[in-house]
Amino acid sequence: MAQCALDDHEEVHLRILQTIYQKLTCSGLSCPRYGAHWEELGFQGVDPGTDLRGTGMLALMQMLYLVTDSGTLLLAQEIFKLSQHETQNFPFCIMSVNITRVVLQALREERLSRVCNRRQQVLAVLNELYAAAFLRLYRVWKWQHKTITDCDFLLKELEFATKKKPEKLLRSLEAYMNHSPDADGHQQPSPPSTAAEIPFTGVCELQVELEGESRLI
Template sequence: ISFTEALQHFQSTDLSECRQKVRATAAGRGHGLAALLCCLFGPPRLRPQLQGERELALAMAQCPLDDGESVHMRILQTIYRQLTGSRLGCPRYGEHWEELGFQGRAGGAKRCWGGSHWSHSRLSGGIQGQRKGFGHRRTTGWLRLEKPLELTFPFCIMSVNITRLVLQALREDRLCRECNRRQQVLAVLNRLYAAAFLQLYRVWKGQRQTLADCDRLLKALELATKKKPRQLLKSLEIYMDR
């Protein structure tokens, strides 16, 4: 499935329940002294014409995997092929998900889904990245880091965690300036996801990090996605233009 087709599916799907959760969360954060301080000293507000795209992105993150929805299954199949380089599909259940770093024969695909926005980010990064040489070859390079014991790299679990960090930055309005500047929300999220993953990969490989360093690395990425998103995005652009 293509990135565009997947996006069109979620744009046309009834996500009213997911949108209600997004609005309820926003309403819960919009009171008290913290809200006043954010209004006075916080980041700029997102432009009105981008609010709908922001809500869609956050609603997609709430969308559960549906075995009966063919588009969901096609997205999983596409992600699997991108990560492995396989031309063949894969069963919904099985040990092949464990090979990608997701534990459990039955739950691996659900963990891989990780909310449809993570899947969409992975889809975007793979399809668009292949045009720039950022697709399967580099992805398999990341996966190969899982092989030596001392360099065990939890590729897929870190992917889900990075999506969580990027979405949290969006919820807290830390990406408004970049979204306003680029007049996009989903594209900024997808690029920031790729940029954060690139930063993680460079540090992990260059400094020979291990599983014991995961918490520290995620905290550093959380700070970067909230405080320095433009710097991360610029680093990705330089890397892609090489």
């Protein structure tokens, strides 16, 4: 999947991009394949594909997971909101791609073998670890008032935590999903029961289609 590039001829790839855009911006509108709207989301330019070198469709699938899973949608929107902050802003999608790169490297170095073997899963573990790493980054960035100048240091810290203590990160995400205090001592608010959801019924279809065209990690 990481070796599968974004392909303009694959409709499912555009649908993934559009779903990410709709979920983060709370918009029901479709958006073009190219344009400044991707820069607003945190890509470096008008073509998201140029930022996916080394992570390929895995990076987009992990973003899709973050914004379509009911347990992490609120987290994704809160992180995106922080990324738009006047002084604490950062490019959301570029940060996401970097976190995908971190967890993928941990997998390739066999740092996740124990947890993957225990759960008999790979992609699910990788996705949850990605979300857990993003959660950690969000908390540190927000509560310690970090700015873009701190980015390199924080990513290195995340890389260390991902390789050395993946189980701890995963427990932190589990605590967040259960809306209970985690190891960092932060209580996450429960999502409002009346929160409006933008319907998207093609996630499973997208995953099946991608499995058919993508290579194993």
